[in-house]
Amino acid sequence: MARIAGVDLPRDKRIEIGLTYIFGIGLQSSKKILAATGVNPDTRVKELNDRDVAALRAEVESNYQVEGDLRRWEAMNIKRLADIGTYRGRRHRMGLPVRGQRTRTNARTRRGRRQTVAGKKKAPGK
Known part of the structure; x- marks a missing residue:
């Protein structure tokens, strides 16, 4: 089983x-890594030998910021925006869309599913 950057790669995929x-x-990064290490892109993960896995691991660890470091870097950037009080930081803190999308409708991914107000009566029409 190939384990690179703390991730078990799926065995049956290329x-x-x-x-x-x-x-x-x-x-795109994957293609660059394979070109740099000389591993055939059509090879299945389960068919890799230890030398190929070691070469891929060395290439990823030396030239790419991945997994925990990258997640920490992103979290620090968002925290910095929130700390200095920027508009984007406030939107992150409130859990609303950050990049100018409308919120009157849509935005369900960021806002979550809303509960309807029960028992609200309409004003009588004349």
Whole structure:
């Protein structure tokens, strides 16, 4: 089993796709890593030998910020915005969309599911 940057890569996927399971590595970064190490992108993770895994691990650890370090860096940036009181920091703190999206409708991902007000009566029409 290939374990790189603290992540167990899925055994039956191609290594090109398997590397994207590491937080901070996308498809383009994965292709660059494979080109630098000389590993065939079509190889399945379970078919990798120890030398290939070691080369991939060394490349990722030396040239890429991934997993815990990257998550910590992102959290520190958000905390900095909130501490200095920027608009973006306040939006993060309140759990609202940060980049100017509308909130009257949509925004369910950030705001969560809303409860309806029960027993509210409409004003009688004349």
